[in-house]
Each structure stands twice: as C-alpha cells, then as structure tokens.
Amino acid sequence: MSLLKRERDQPEESQAEKGLSGGSLLDLRGLGLAVPAGRDWRPLVEEVDLSIGRGEAVGLVGESGSGKSMTARTILGLTPPGARVTGDIVFDGIRVTGMERRALRGLRARRIAMVFQDPRAHINPVRSIGDFLTEAMIANLGVPAPEARARAVRLLSDVGIADGERRMRQYPHELSGGLLQRVMIASVLAVEPDLVLADEPTTALDVTTQSEVMAILDELRRERGMAMLLITHDLELAAATCDRLAVMYAGRIVETQAAGALTATPRHPYTSGLMLSRPSIDQVVHRLPVIPGRPLAAFEADDGCAFAPRCAHARPYCADGRPAVVELEGARVACTRAGELTLQGES
C-alpha cells in the first residue's frame, strides 16, 4: 500500500521505474494460471503476453472458456483457491505478481477497477444505490460523507442518470439491468482508476442499451485518460470500441493487432473463422462458413496448436508443439503458417 502511494505521489520515481514497464500501464508477461486437479495442475491461462498503454482501450475477445475472465481476475488477484500464477504482471512499473494480498487490495481499490457482466450479482441487494456509490469513496479515498453524496449524484448524471437524488434512495431490485450497469460504471468512476477491466459489461443488455453504455464508457474513459481492457465474445463490438484487439483461444492469445488491421487482415485462422461465421446485418449467405467442433479450454488442448483440430489450414507439423508467437506486419500471431496464409477479413 505504502509503495503504491509513493508511486503515485512521486512521479520522478515512477519515471525511473518506467524501464520495467516499457512505458505501458499494464504488462502481462508469460502470464499463466492453473488450478489444482487431483495431483496435477489444470491450466486455464497460458503464456499470455499483453500490454495496455495509458489511456488505451484493448479488447480481449474469445469464446466461452477461453480464459478471458480468468486473465482479468488474475490481474486483480481474484484467483480460485489454491491456484498457481506464473509469469509476471507489471502495473505502472510495479510487479504485482507475488504482491501481498493487502497491497493488492489497495491497488485494486484505487487504481484498477472492474465492471462485471452481471451487476446484480456484484451490488449488495439490501443496501441503497447511494450507499453503494459512496462507500468506496468514504472508505478508500477518505472523502467526507456529504461530499461523497454530492459527487455520487454528479457521477450518476455523468452516466446518463438524471434524477440521481431519487435513484440514490432506491435499491438494486428497483432498477433495470441497464440502469444498474450504469450505476456500476459510476461506482468505478468514483475512484478514478487508471485502468478499468470490463468483463462482458453489456452482454446482458439490449443492443440499444449496450450502445449507450459503451458510449458512456468510451466518453468518460477519454475524458479521464483511463485505460480499459474490454472482455467480450463480440468481435464487432470490440473492434468498434477498442484501439487494439487480442484474440484468445484455449487459454492463449493467438493474435494481437490494431483493431482496424485485425478486422481487415486477420492473421490467425481462428480470428478469420470467428468473423466469417458471425451472421451479418448487411448480407445473407446461403450457409454460414462454420468452424467445425467446439471451442476448447486450455486444459483440453493437445500438445500442438490448440486450434489444429478445427483449422482448415492445419498441416501435420501443426501438431509439433505450440506455435511460437511471431511478428508479422504489426501483428503478433501464434500460427506456424501465419506468414504464408492469406485470410479473409471483414468484407
């Protein structure tokens, strides 16, 4: 905790530390997470390399079970009991991995915030919206109660809730999912974090409400210079709202590129397959081009390329060990054949 405070208050020192993080706000280096399974370890996330710059929005995209949520949870130290974390997490020049729980809690409370898919499961149902919003400000930031309330009303107005005074007196069950998600975002803004981890923040919402919630997140993020990791299964949504995208499959990141480049020229067969198999609102095809089989979790994958059983471009040698990550015209791709393949992106 004291380390964090010092870090924040003395910019010279954080400059000195910059070497460690290469200027980015968050750096995941070879991050792995495994949970105990009998006498063995069951890997859920493997060798994840990902960095997020200050104020940058990065989308982490993948199907269910690919390890997106576990990656975010590992950053916050919210791992399952007995889990083993490998690799490094460096936040603003500070190594978070191996940090004691208390210090991690401090970091979490002040500098990294999380928005969950289901706000109802994360907001205490018997406390009023007002209590929910002011608690963190009072407890973590030492804001006096009356000021915290005034600030909460302002925050509610920032997220598009006009009658904040009335809403503060209401309880979670009196609010729709869309309103409650806005309250969740307001609570995140209250602590003015440097990084927001948003795990499927709009998946439970209608498209119109999704558009609004994403617009609010986007606008406030830009105004306040917050960085964001947007976790979603919706590649279109991520592409439209993030600067850079990382695609996850079976616990690993298989491709990282600038959002526009990734959708125009995907470099990994899985990325291309994901895009093509999604129906389009602009055109109908006789049958959708499908990726056969089902997505795998990390521990289900064989030794070679985890995508090989589903990949139309697979060669026998794709089974020889995990494909190394290669740089290819600004993309980072984990496919042995990346250099020779021309894959279809968005039409």
Place this chain on the structure above:
Amino acid sequence: MSDFVIEAAGLRKEFGQAVAVDDVSFTLSRGQSLAVVGESGSGKTTVARMLVGLETPSGGSISVCGRPRRGGRVSSAERRRRAREIQIVFQDPYSSLDKLQRIGDVVETSLALHFPLTPAERRRRALELLEAVGLAERHASMLPRQLSGGQRQRVAIARAIAVEPEVLVLDEAVAALDVSIQAQILNLLADIRERSGISYVFISHDLAVVHQISDFAVVMSGGRIVERGDTRDLLRDPQEEYTQALRAAVPRPGWKPTRRQPA
C-alpha cells in the same frame, strides 16, 4: 387445410394490471420463417408461450394448422395432436432437459409419445435424429451435464423435430451459444427447413441472426407490433423510429456507440 400454419389475431395478454402483449396479429405460411424481434420485455416470449399453449391469451385468437386453439382443459389425445402441430425450443436447454435422462432416451420418449414404433425402430430413428443435428451415437448414452451448451441445444432441437411438427418456435434458442456453435446451429436449422418444409417462429433480439434465418419479421415494442415486413427490406430500410434505433445500435464495421438523446 388453410395456407397458414399459424394465424394469430388481436392477441392480448395481461398479467394483473400490466399488459404484456397488446393486439398482436400475424400469419405464418407453411415452410416460412418468421422472426419476432424487439428489446427485453417487449413481449416476445409471452407471444411464444401463447402460441404453444403454455399461456392462455387474455384476448384474441390463435389458429394452428387451421384449427382454432381454445383455452381450458384438453384431452390427452388433443394435447398429442397439438404437439405434432407446434413445438418449442427455449434459450436454456439445460433447464428443459431431465438431468437424469440419457440423451438417446430424451429423443426416444418424444418418439414413443407420437409414433407406434417397435423399440428397435425407435432406437434407430432416435439415432438418425441425433445424427441429423450433428451428434454421434456415443452421445446417446450421455447425460445432459456431460454435453456442452451447443450440444444440449442440438438435443432440444432433435427432441422437438422428432415429433415432426408443422411449426417450430425457437425462443432465443441460439442466444447463449458461442459464435462458432451458433453458426453451426443456424445452418442446421436452415438444412432442416429446406429438407422438411417446417415453419419457424424465430424469436431473437439479435438482428444479424434474424437477417440470416428469417423471411419475414415483426418488430415488437411494449407488447405491440410496431413494424413488419420482409426481413431484408425491414433491416435495409426500417421505417419506424424504433426499428431504426435498433438497427443503428448493432455494432458493425465503422460503427460508433452513441448515447440516446436525452428525452
């Protein structure tokens, strides 16, 4: 027999004071796929439940395959007859499958209810149906919990088409599935329709999915139909402000999220 497999006229449903469905009318021709779209709470599921008789309309009328559906108690023979006319698949197949029943038996039970088959014939037919939805013989002996969500959804579809219904109602049946599995199921539904001439009522909030799977669409808001038409025309050039807003909110290349204008 009438040309329409479904004729719904002036459908209304009240839950206490609240009106969930208000003056909803539409028809569905044989072999057609009709989408019902709209935001959460707009009344889509309530319409679906009335169609299959899980909910009694407060007003209006429904005919299925030319026979008016009246509420009240029905004989078991009539129930079976109705089941052969219309079947439903829900979003979450887990809750609609018996946790202790093996997959093969799920389909066989459905067959046994409607067709006089010997056990051996029934078994063979069940395996054919499982194969038709992309499952293998080894899945027949598994329990629902041993299958993935997409596989369970296939079982629910196999169970429904086992009855060879005229109409299949799908209520958000692909909403919870992963993108790659969703595509497989959408293709499967297209194949089944092409082969059998079955009709679909496809309920969804996902306009891209609806675009791919339906010929006609009705748009619901606040329990009412606010716009209807050929799906492609409707999505290319929506006339109502409500449909336009829905359309505009779908992420696509070059799209930016927007805040609603303050009312």
